[in-house]
Amino acid sequence: MQDKHISLAHGNGGRYMRELIERVFARHLANPGLDTRADAVPLALTEGDVMFTTDGFTVQPLEFPGGNIGALAVHGTINDLAVAGAEPLYLSLNAFIEEGMQIARLERIVATLAETANAVGVRVVAGDTKVLPRGEGSGLYLATTGVGIRAAGVRLGLDCIRAGDRILVSGPVGDHGIAVLLAREQFGLRGDLKSDAGSVLPLTRAALNLEGLHFMRDPTRGGLATVCQEISQASGLGVRLQQAQIPIRDSVQSVCEMLGYDPLYLACEGRVVAVVAEAQAEDLLTHWRRLPEGADAALIGRLEERSPQVLLVTELGGERMLDELEDDPLPRIC
Amino acid sequence: MQDKHISLAHGNGGRYMRELIERVFARHLANPGLDTRADAVPLALTEGDVMFTTDGFTVQPLEFPGGNIGALAVHGTINDLAVAGAEPLYLSLNAFIEEGMQIARLERIVATLAETANAVGVRVVAGDTKVLPRGEGSGLYLATTGVGIRAAGVRLGLDCIRAGDRILVSGPVGDHGIAVLLAREQFGLRGDLKSDAGSVLPLTRAALNLEGLHFMRDPTRGGLATVCQEISQASGLGVRLQQAQIPIRDSVQSVCEMLGYDPLYLACEGRVVAVVAEAQAEDLLTHWRRLPEGADAALIGRLEERSPQVLLVTELGGERMLDELEDDPLPRIC
Numbered sequence: 001m002q003d004k005h006i007s008l009a010h011g012n013g014g015r016y017m018r019e020l021i022e023r024v025f026a027r028h029l030a031n032p033g034l035d036t037r038a039d040a041v042p043l044a045l046t047e048g049d050v051m052f053t054t055d056g057f058t059v060q061p062l063e064f065p066g067g068n069i070g071a072l073a074v075h076g077t078i079n080d081l082a083v084a085g086a087e088p089l090y091l092s093l094n095a096f097i098e099e100g101m102q103i104a105r106l107e108r109i110v111a112t113l114a115e116t117a118n119a120v121g122v123r124v125v126a127g128d129t130k131v132l133p134r135g136e137g138s139g140l141y142l143a144t145t146g147v148g149i150r151a152a153g154v155r156l157g158l159d160c161i162r163a164g165d166r167i168l169v170s171g172p173v174g175d176h177g178i179a180v181l182l183a184r185e186q187f188g189l190r191g192d193l194k195s196d197a198g199s200v201l202p203l204t205r206a207a208l209n210l211e212g213l214h215f216m217r218d219p220t221r222g223g224l225a226t227v228c229q230e231i232s233q234a235s236g237l238g239v240r241l242q243q244a245q246i247p248i249r250d251s252v253q254s255v256c257e258m259l260g261y262d263p264l265y266l267a268c269e270g271r272v273v274a275v276v277a278e279a280q281a282e283d284l285l286t287h288w289r290r291l292p293e294g295a296d297a298a299l300i301g302r303l304e305e306r307s308p309q310v311l312l313v314t315e316l317g318g319e320r321m322l323d324e325l326e327d328d329p330l331p332r333i334c
Numbered sequence: 335m336q337d338k339h340i341s342l343a344h345g346n347g348g349r350y351m352r353e354l355i356e357r358v359f360a361r362h363l364a365n366p367g368l369d370t371r372a373d374a375v376p377l378a379l380t381e382g383d384v385m386f387t388t389d390g391f392t393v394q395p396l397e398f399p400g401g402n403i404g405a406l407a408v409h410g411t412i413n414d415l416a417v418a419g420a421e422p423l424y425l426s427l428n429a430f431i432e433e434g435m436q437i438a439r440l441e442r443i444v445a446t447l448a449e450t451a452n453a454v455g456v457r458v459v460a461g462d463t464k465v466l467p468r469g470e471g472s473g474l475y476l477a478t479t480g481v482g483i484r485a486a487g488v489r490l491g492l493d494c495i496r497a498g499d500r501i502l503v504s505g506p507v508g509d510h511g512i513a514v515l516l517a518r519e520q521f522g523l524r525g526d527l528k529s530d531a532g533s534v535l536p537l538t539r540a541a542l543n544l545e546g547l548h549f550m551r552d553p554t555r556g557g558l559a560t561v562c563q564e565i566s567q568a569s570g571l572g573v574r575l576q577q578a579q580i581p582i583r584d585s586v587q588s589v590c591e592m593l594g595y596d597p598l599y600l601a602c603e604g605r606v607v608a609v610v611a612e613a614q615a616e617d618l619l620t621h622w623r624r625l626p627e628g629a630d631a632a633l634i635g636r637l638e639e640r641s642p643q644v645l646l647v648t649e650l651g652g653e654r655m656l657d658e659l660e661d662d663p664l665p666r667i668c
Contacts, residue, residue: 011666013556013601014659037568038493039551040387040418040482053374054426054479056464084374092388092410094428094477126479133666136470143428145388145479148374193505217373222347234371245366261338267347325348332345332467 009030011131024107025095027126033090033125041125043090046149051086053077054145060332062109062139062181066176066195067269068143070113074242075197075269075332076220077146078120082204083272085156085217091117091216092126093144098137103183110138120199130255152210158234160214166230166281167239167301170272170294171196172247173224177266178255180333187259193251198270203294204289207272212280217273220334225264225310225322227273228301232308239310241301241322264312265325267333275303335548340435345465358441359429359461362448362553367424367459367665373462380483387411388479396443396473398517400510400528401603403476404447408568409531409603410554411480411640412454414540416607417550419490420482425451426460427478432471443474453532455485456480458486485542492568494548500615501565501573501635504537504606504628506581507558511600512589514667521593527585537628540621541606546614551607554668559598559644559656561607562635566642573644575656576612599659601667609637 009016026036035041062069071222078088093113097106117124179195181187198219205211219227224246232239248263256263270293276284281299288294309320342348360370377519389559396403412422427447431440451458513522513529534552535642543548553561558580565572582597590597606626610618615633644656 006600009661011555012659012661013554013560016660017555037413037564038418040385040420040480042484043384043386045384049376051374051377052424052460052481054460054462056428056430056462056477057467057545058430060465079372084372086374090386092386092479094388094390094479095476096390096392096430123597126386126388127539128388128390128477130392130475130666130668132392132472132475136472138466138470139474141430141464141466143390143430143462143477145426145428146374147386147481150376189377198341219346220347221351227348230371324352325346326350327343327346327348332464334582 004103006099006103006131008099008131008133010174011129016090021129022189025111028110028176029124031122031123041146044230048149048151051148051150052082053080055080057142057334058332059180059334060138061183063096064180064195065193066179067197068109068112069140070109071116071334072197073142073144074113074116075199076268077144078122079200079218081146081148082201083218084150085208086150088122088146088148090147091122091124091144093124093197094142095129096137096141097129098139098166099134101139106217111181120201121262125285154208156213156215158215158231161231161235161275161301161303163237163305164278165214165275165303166274166278166299168274168281169224169298169300170288171296172249173219173267173268173271174252174263177333178252189255191251196268196270200270200272202291203272203288206291207274207284210278210284213274214277219268219271219273222325223265226325228310228322229324230273234311235303236308238304238306238308240304241312242311243312244315245298245300247296247298255263261301264322288316338437339466340433342433342465342467343473345463348594349394357461358437362444363458364459367457377481381485382485385415385418385482385484387414388477389414391476391668392512392666393668394472395517398511398514398529401531402441402443402446403449403474403564406531406603406668407476407478408447408450411478412456412532413552415480416535417552418484419488420484422454422456422480422482424481425456425458425590427458428476429463430466430471430475431463432466432473433468435473444645454535472592488542490547490549492549495565495609495637496568497571497637497639498612499548499609499637500566500612500633502608502610502615502618503558503632503634504622505630507553507584507602507605508582508586508597508600510603511667512586521590525585526572530602530604534604534606536604536621537606537626541608541618542627544611544614544618546611547608548611549609553605553607555601555604557599557601560659562644562656563658564607569637570642572638572640572642573635575644575646577646579632579634580648581630581632598656
């Protein structure tokens, strides 16, 4: 790698590509399960159901307060395993790198990705890199695919939701969406808001210990309102949310008011929405609030025997329908 | 989906995205293991080692004689499992779609991807879509991650290679590289050459039935010469190839001569290079030649107790070193 920038030769299968993989990817991601010379690697798996998920990452800018695309690529996929009730074990990583990208910047992102994976105990064991011609790709796109194990007998899903169930959220919504927006600096706004990008595993583990847990989802693209839409549509039940109970930071609220966004549709990257039987709802709230990730958790709504719509009871006591998102509020936040 | 083209709203998590996933992806890819509403899905796995691999796809043009990026995204990943001695079972799919892409074109590619997966008996059970702003992405990038099962006791790998082993290739090399190059029509050349993109499973299954099989790899980016470099470097042995034995189509040879490419470095997408003990080499050749995929298979070289280099014995009896690829011969063929 004589050059400090990515060239098309870094994608051709030859020496430059081998060196890029060895010096940037394999060096940071080194672990006993990773063999960059193998076409496929064996996975050592424990007892239980093998769970599988994938996610793509195109956030702009690539680095933002509270994280970067590398951290996001780990958290996004392991959180999907976590809310499905699984313990994440392995990741694969695809990198689509734009010609001209600074290798130092790429390395910073890969290093964060590796640290994030280590911190949550998952191993990146398979990978692939492709180089895109200059002008395509805005620097870097990533995709990660995750494998985890769900304990036998765990039963969670949209079809487990019942009328009377309560809805909880583990913390303030919209932080990620607004943090990324501010990082673009295109609105002349600044703030010290950080993305909530993080692992939800402590939250999902605590929830799985409780009977009465019916469903979990992390509200990413489309935000809390979209998860509630999915819950309502799939269960055929009405969702009633109490606006006064939904945690939203003042800084998120005020940016939303200035720019005309609804925080309920903004992405989070480290929150969980849980649907739990009424009898266990307070227990889950107590458990979550004991965790640093769940200090601001709240009971925000319930499932009702009526037409499948999402109704927000406003702080003034009025009612507002939360419709399915149509327009694009904030592209490329994940 | 009122519009016939992809918009940024198709990536926002709301109604447009849901409809795109339902009408284009889920409709074609429907199978009992796919649940587009789930964060992660369980995999039913048979006995043996669980094998894992991933690959990204950025070929230009997206459609070419003999295939398209959808077929490639299935074959590329299942072939990596196949040469590792596994039977592929499941795929995840990431699509990075450029704003403005014709939905009809996207659907054609997804339909081919689904047909290809069905034909080889693998199920696409997890997926994600992201939309890239117009001007980025040249239409479509894909990534697939595969899970397969390798029978207990199968032992293959670069570290199994021994001096005296023979090297076989399952068919003509360079077809894919030249077919994609001609499809770009930028050189004023035309031809009826088709990509060799296809499943190598019949070839790897036949090879796994033989004792003495030490290693298999599909020569994609970097071609046959790059696989031989990897074999030589990893084993610490010399590779001697006989040029006269290496199958190359006349049409590939003549385009290479006109444009100054070396066919030994061009990508294949449906070939296997196998390293086998000398005593079983003729057996493997016989088995492969009985298959339609292996009709032109050939014994092309051997491993020798000398410095780790790749030596090509030319048809005139001279010797030429095949070095590791440095420059970019033909970008974005996969």
